[in-house]
Amino acid sequence: MSIGFSVYREKMIQNQLIGRGISDKRVLDAMMKVERHRFVDEALQPRAYNDCALPIGYGQTISQPYIVALTLENLKLKGDEKVLEIGTGSGYQTALLAELSGSVFSIERISQLASQARNRLDELGYINVAIRVSDGTLGWKEFAPFDAIVVSAASKKIPERLLEQLSISGKLIIPIGGSFGQKLKIFENENNKIEEKTICNCIFVPLISEKNS
Numbered sequence: 001m002s003i004g005f006s007v008y009r010e011k012m013i014q015n016q017l018i019g020r021g022i023s024d025k026r027v028l029d030a031m032m033k034v035e036r037h038r039f040v041d042e043a044l045q046p047r048a049y050n051d052c053a054l055p056i057g058y059g060q061t062i063s064q065p066y067i068v069a070l071t072l073e074n075l076k077l078k079g080d081e082k083v084l085e086i087g088t089g090s091g092y093q094t095a096l097l098a099e100l101s102g103s104v105f106s107i108e109r110i111s112q113l114a115s116q117a118r119n120r121l122d123e124l125g126y127i128n129v130a131i132r133v134s135d136g137t138l139g140w141k142e143f144a145p146f147d148a149i150v151v152s153a154a155s156k157k158i159p160e161r162l163l164e165q166l167s168i169s170g171k172l173i174i175p176i177g178g179s180f181g182q183k184l185k186i187f188e189n190e191n192n193k194i195e196e197k198t199i200c201n202c203i204f205v206p207l208i209s210e211k212n213s
Contacts, residue, residue: 005037008049012036016051017069024073030099031069036062039090039120058110060205062090063152067184067202071173074186074199075148077101082143084165086136086207087152091117097150098126105143107136109208137209139165146170153207154182163187163194175204 013032022028037048039062044054053061071093077083077100088094088108094117097104108114111133118131132140136151137159144165151162151174158174166172166189175182184199 005035005045005048009035012049012051012065016066020066022066022069022073024076026077026079026100027069027072027096030072030096031065033099034092034095036065036092038124039092039095056090056113058113060087060089060110060113062092063204067200068093068096070199071150071184072096072100074173075100075150075171077148081147084140084143084146084149084162085152086139086150086162088114088117088131089152091120093150093152094129094131095121095124095126098129101148102128104129105140105146106131107134107140109133109136135209137161137207141165149173151175151207152204154178154202154204155207158187159207159209163189168192173199174207175202179206 013028037045040048040054053064056062081101083097083101083104085094085104085106088106094104094106114131114133121129139161145167146165147167147170149162149166149172154175154177168189170189172187176185177183182202184202186197186199188195
């Protein structure tokens with residue numbers, strides 16, 4: 001079974017990622033190493049390497065592999081960064097961030113998903129990941145500033161607390177827009193001046209703040 005999944009993962013890398021312009025070797029190596037099928041229910045494992053998002057319960061999804069790779073490539077992680085992730089979900093992107101950075105602080109709103117992700121990451125040996133159940137729009141002030149912040153849910157505007165917790169030269173990636181489509185944007189802190197760039201169009205589940213839920 002694992003050999004078969006390895007073949008599917010290689011096809012994902014070649015067709016969905018390299019074939020669509022992903023070229024960062026560290027990102028490609030990480031996505032070859034992290035087994036996406038380990039992060040979905042057993043019934044969905046045959047579809048784990050398809051070019052699509054998949055449900056993980058509680059109205060949430062594991063993102064399309066290409067979007068994950070595109071996000072990681074734009075972060076340009078070198079290996080020693082401190083990263084904040086908003087939306088742990090299944091833990092798949094968390095594992096990739098753990099491969100690519102020094103430490104990952106991940107926030108999940110839904111306690112059941114946080115617990116499941118923690119168990120998976122522990123089984124896989126990721127000791128450089130901290131997870132807590134909280135309102136992601138508030139960030140994780142105790143460990144700020146962060147070299148990179150990744151938001152895996154769409155917001156109509158950037159949560160100000162997240163910008164405040166971005167380090168000098170840090171990068172924040174977040175989908176901005178409404179329910180029917182967003183733009184994946186990257187905001188870079190250049191000497192306390194925020195530079196904005198659009199990466200691509202996308203569709204994510206909404207970012208929910210506890211004060212507005």
